[in-house]
Amino acid sequence: MTEPDQQPTADERRHLLKTVLKYTWYKPVLQALGSGPARYVDLARNVKDRAGNPPVESQLNLALKSLTELQLAEKEDPADVRANWKLTEQGHVTLRDLGYLELVQRGRHRNSTPPADTASIDPDIPHPARRYNYWLGGKDNFQADRESAEEFEALMPGLRDGIKENRDVLRRAVRYLAAQGVRQFLDIGTGLPTAENTHEVAQAVAPTSRVVYVDNDPLVLSHARALMTSAPDGKTQYIEADLREPDQILQSAAVHETLDLTQPVGVLLVAVLHFIPGDGAAKPIVQRLMRGVAPGSYLVVTHGTQDFAPAHIAAGHEAMRRQGRSDIWPRGRQEITDLFDGLELVEPGIVPNTKWRPSPTTPDLDLHLVAGWTGVGYKRG
Structure with missing residues (x-):
């Protein structure tokens, strides 16, 4: 020791x-x-x-x-x-x-699935969902997740305020889609359950809304199965799959049992595409997902960026990324705009997270703390 x-x-x-x-x-x-x-x-x-x-x-x-x-x-x-x-x-x-x-x-046992094999869980590899949970004030995280989160916060004091606003823009976007008549949602990279999850927001507008949550961390899905239950008239389902394999998601039995892909679907990619490294690497994934859903569907994207970052923060993050201490691949506004090729951008277009249809309580944060772009696109027939 x-x-x-x-x-x-x-x-x-x-x-x-x-x-x-x-x-x-x-x-x-x-x-x-x-x-x-x-x-x-x-x-x-x-x-x-x-x-x-x-x-x-x-x-x-x-x-x-x-x-x-x-x-x-x-x-x-x-x-x-x-x-x-x-x-x-x-x-x-x-x-x-x-x-x-x-x-x-307990979550896995409650849902008739095998208990997590604690011997196979490595608590020393930070996971984005658990780090995000820590930033939101949750307790479902390991020490490695907390240390990773705190390293980001040391580089960017006040980061948690921006993280909370990223979560809030998800809720605003889901309410908007539900108000447009969307009753089906595919939430990829769902993260750990928190207040006002996608199905809760959608079902508050339309109780018959159906949601499929997708994440590549079995621990996240264990929590989701245990804690996120649908309203009686709607339905929720959870699948363990990786965003990098969109065909696996679209062809999943759980997706087809829960959603009708011949009808409009809200595809939610909230704070997840920036974990796909490489210039241009995110666009093919997005295009494949949107080809798999019907006209009338919507795409919601929030994405980390350094467009607003002071030079010392951008350089500090780049050093973290090169040393393997950051799994975030920030993208600029133009590359994020390109994700919506073939779709009709909903007003106000690609804007900072806090500027997308803000509510009266949305704070006017410094944009370097927001550190993210939001866009919503509509798939016409």
Whole structure:
């Protein structure tokens, strides 16, 4: 392990999670300490209450000794045998990550799908959906996601305000499409559930609206299945698929069971195309998706950009991207406009996220914090 004043490396964090999951009493002891420092006798009672087969004293002592060596738990005063036990800072982080894995397992079990294989989950690779969740104030993320998010925020203080507005423009666009009569939505790169998800916004306008959510992270889909339930008159479905394989999405049984592709569909690509690297790489994907839906359909795109970024921020992000610490490929307004070739742009055209049909409560943020373009296109017959 690291010295007490050092942060664990990625390999060490992975080792901590796997070790806690491997040994019977480590996790319940951490959970018992999660409510606050406790004397040994109270800790033993708490663990006993949590476990159907409580540990004997020697097992509890061994667990505490091992958790101390892992720097997950410690005594408030090591010299006092009666001192309280408590979690270390890393103990709190590990307990939070364990809680996230547990939530995923419950979500999959509730929907009659196999529990997540925690041994196969790598908590040290940041994922865009979990990073986005952290920015929105959620708790469904790992330490690596939080560290990645904070690195972006260090480069661009105030970034969270722009992230929240990206989410808000999704809601405004869905309300607009629903008001135009669209009753079917294909939300690709859905991200983790939050307040006012696509189906909730659409079904508030038209209760019969149907939505298919698509994401390439099985953890995201576990949450979606567990937490996002349709209104009685509508329908929601969830598929694990990758935006880079649009045919797989369009040919999915779940899509065809839920949506009628001969009728208009709202195709939502919100804050996802900038994870497709390469000049011109996003356009073929968008065109294939729009060929697969009927006339009368709409395309909604929000996309990260550096068009508004000061030079030092643009250079800092480019350095992060070259070093593999950023998975975002920002695009300029012209390349984003090209995504709508063959479609009729809805007014006001390609504009910053906060400028697309803003509500009275939409803030007038500095555009370098908005850092994104929004466009909505209509497919004529």
